[in-house]
Amino acid sequence: MCGTVADDQIKSLEAHARVIRFSNEQVIYRQDDPIRSVHNLSHGIVRLDKLLSDGRRQIVGFALPGDFLGFADGEKYAFNATSLGDVAICRFEREGFFKFLTNHPFLLRRLHDRAGHELKLAQEQMTLIGRKNARGRVAGFLVMFRDRWERVNGRSATLPLPMTRLEIGDYIGLTIETVSREINHFVREKLILVVPGGIRFIDADRLVSMARQ
Amino acid sequence: MCGTVADDQIKSLEAHARVIRFSNEQVIYRQDDPIRSVHNLSHGIVRLDKLLSDGRRQIVGFALPGDFLGFADGEKYAFNATSLGDVAICRFEREGFFKFLTNHPFLLRRLHDRAGHELKLAQEQMTLIGRKNARGRVAGFLVMFRDRWERVNGRSATLPLPMTRLEIGDYIGLTIETVSREINHFVREKLILVVPGGIRFIDADRLVSMARQ
DNA sequence: CGTTGTATTGAATAGTTTCAAGGTGCGTGG
DNA sequence: CCACGCACCTTGAAACTATTCAATACAACG
Numbered sequence: 001m002c003g004t005v006a007d008d009q010i011k012s013l014e015a016h017a018r019v020i021r022f023s024n025e026q027v028i029y030r031q032d033d034p035i036r037s038v039h040n041l042s043h044g045i046v047r048l049d050k051l052l053s054d055g056r057r058q059i060v061g062f063a064l065p066g067d068f069l070g071f072a073d074g075e076k077y078a079f080n081a082t083s084l085g086d087v088a089i090c091r092f093e094r095e096g097f098f099k100f101l102t103n104h105p106f107l108l109r110r111l112h113d114r115a116g117h118e119l120k121l122a123q124e125q126m127t128l129i130g131r132k133n134a135r136g137r138v139a140g141f142l143v144m145f146r147d148r149w150e151r152v153n154g155r156s157a158t159l160p161l162p163m164t165r166l167e168i169g170d171y172i173g174l175t176i177e178t179v180s181r182e183i184n185h186f187v188r189e190k191l192i193l194v195v196p197g198g199i200r201f202i203d204a205d206r207l208v209s210m211a212r213q
Numbered sequence: 214m215c216g217t218v219a220d221d222q223i224k225s226l227e228a229h230a231r232v233i234r235f236s237n238e239q240v241i242y243r244q245d246d247p248i249r250s251v252h253n254l255s256h257g258i259v260r261l262d263k264l265l266s267d268g269r270r271q272i273v274g275f276a277l278p279g280d281f282l283g284f285a286d287g288e289k290y291a292f293n294a295t296s297l298g299d300v301a302i303c304r305f306e307r308e309g310f311f312k313f314l315t316n317h318p319f320l321l322r323r324l325h326d327r328a329g330h331e332l333k334l335a336q337e338q339m340t341l342i343g344r345k346n347a348r349g350r351v352a353g354f355l356v357m358f359r360d361r362w363e364r365v366n367g368r369s370a371t372l373p374l375p376m377t378r379l380e381i382g383d384y385i386g387l388t389i390e391t392v393s394r395e396i397n398h399f400v401r402e403k404l405i406l407v408v409p410g411g412i413r414f415i416d417a418d419r420l421v422s423m424a425r426q
Numbered sequence: 427c428g429t430t431g432t433a434t435t436g437a438a439t440a441g442t443t444t445c446a447a448g449g450t451g452c453g454t455g456g
Numbered sequence: 457c458c459a460c461g462c463a464c465c466t467t468g469a470a471a472c473t474a475t476t477c478a479a480t481a482c483a484a485c486g
Contacts, residue, residue, distance in 0.1 A: 050340050052425065053425055057344070058339055058340040060336040060340070071328065072332075072333060073326055073329040073330035073332075074333075078337075079336065101318075101321075102318035102321070105314075105315035108314075108321055111325065112321075112325065113286055114286075115284065115325065115328035115329070115332065116284045116285045116328070119284050119331055119332055119335060120287075120291050122339065124291075126273055126335065126338055126339060126342060127271040127273070129339060129342045129343045129386065130271045130384075130386030131269045131270070131271045133441075133442090164463090164464065164465090170343075170344075171343075173343030173344065175443055177442090177444085177467085178442060178443075180465060180467085181442095181467080184465095184466070212265065212266055346474090347473075347474065377431090378432075378433065378434095379432080379433095387474075388474075388476080389433080390433090390474090390475075391473095391474060391475075392433095393433060393434055393435085394474095396433095397433095
C-alpha cells in the first residue's frame with residue numbers, strides 16, 4: 001500500500017489514499033469512533049489498546065509496517081490506535097476502498113490473508129498470556145517481537161524495543177516490576193544484553209526454549 | 214452457508230459443499246494439517262485449541278453455528294478443531310471456494326466481516342485473560358458465552374455449558390479448581406444456579422459488574 | 427451397584443503483585 | 457556546563473492470589 005504494491009491498476013486506488021504522519025504518542029483513532037477509513041501502516045509502530053473502566057489497560061497489539069489497522073466487525077473501532085514514535089499511515093476512504101476491492105479480487109485475497117495473520121497473532125498471544133508464567137511470557141514476547149521485526153526490517157545486531165516496560169507488561173498481562181525482573185534475570189543469565197532503546201540477543205536458542213515455559 | 218444463504222446464485226456454490234457430521238470429541242482437523250477446505254459450522258459447538266509441547270493446552274475459541282473455522286494466514290491450520298457433542302459442518306473445497314468468492318463480492322464482504330468478528334472476540338479474550346483476576350475471568354466468560362449463545366439460539370431460561378470445567382479453565386487461563394471455586398462462589402452469592410448441563414442466571418446485572426473486575 | 431470421568435473442597439505452597447524506596451538517563455533552563 | 461526535574465527502570469520485602477496436591481463427592485452409564 002502507498003508504494004508497496006507495484007500493480008498498475010492499483011494506481012487508481014492510490015488516488016483514494018492519503019498519507020498521514022504522526023509524531024510520538026498521537027491518537028490515530030479511538031475505541032468507539034465510527035469507522036470511516038481503512039488504514040495501512042507504512043512507517044513506524046502503532047500501539048493498539050483497550051482501556052477498562054477502572055483505568056487498567058490491555059494492549060492488544062503492536063502494528064508494524066504493512067499491517068492494516070482496525071479490522072472490525074461493526075461500525076466502531078474496538079480499540080485505540082496510538083503512534084509510538086514517528087509514524088506514517090496510508091488512509092483510504094472506507095466505502096471507496098471496499099468498492100475498489102470488489103473489482104480487484106487479488107487485493108481482496110491479500111486483505112483476507114492479512115486478517116488471518118492478525119488472527120493467528122491474537123491466538124498466539126492468548127496462549128502466551130493464558131498458559132505461561134512470567135518468565136515464559138517475557139521470553140515469548142521478545143522472541144515473537146524479534147521475528148516480526150526482522151520480517152519487516154531484516155536481521156540486525158540489536159532489536160529495538162520502542163515500547164516501555166509498562167507497555168510490555170500491559171501487552172503480556174504482567175506488572176512493570178515483573179517485566180523488569182524477568183528481563184534482568186535474562187541479562188544475569190547472559191541470554192540478552194540491554195542496550196539503549198533495545199536489547200541484543202546473546203543466546204537466542206536458550207531464550208526460545210525459555211519461551212516454551 | 215448450507216441453507217443459511219437464500220441467494221439463487223449461491224446454489225452453484227452449494228455444489229462444491231459437503232455436509233459432514235461428527236459426534237462427541239471427534240477431530241475435524243489438526244494443528245499443522247494442510248488447509249484444503251473451508252469450513253462453516255452449521256450445527257453444534259466446536260472447540261479450537263493449541264497444544265504446548267509439555268501437554269498444557271490453550272483453548273482459543275468455541276465456535277458456534279454460523280462461524281467459519283480456521284481462518285489462517287498460511288498453508289497450515291494454527292490449531293485443532295474438535296467437536297463438542299453432535300456437530301454438522303459445511304465443507305468447501307478451498308480453491309473452488311475462493312474462486313467463487315472472486316465472482317461474488319457480497320459473500321467476500323461477509324467473510325471479511327466474519328474475520329473481523331473473530332478478531333474482536335480474540336482481543337476481548339486477551340483483555341479477559343490479561344487484565345482480570347479469577348473472579349472477573351469466570352464472570353466474563355459466562356456473560357460472553359451467554360451473549361454469543363443467545364445471538365444464535367435466542368434467549369432461554371438456562372444457558373447450556375457444553376464444555377467441562379477443565380475446558381473453561383483452558384480457555385480463560387485458570388485451573389479447573391479455581392474455575393470450580395469461582396462458579397460456586399457465584400452460586401453461594403445467588404448470582405447463578407448450577408443445573409445439569411448448564412447454569413441459570415439469577416442476577417445477570419451483578420455478574421456483568423463482577424466481569425469488570 | 428460399581429466404575430469412570432468430572433466436580434468440589436481444603437490446606438499448603440509457589441509465584442506475582444503491591445508497596446516502597448532508590449537509581450538512571452535525558453532534556454531544559456539557569 | 458551543571459543542576460534540576462521528570463519519566464522510566466530496578467530492586468527488595470510483604471501481602472495476596474491462584475496453583476498444587478490430596479481427598480472426597482457426584483453423576484452418568486454399563
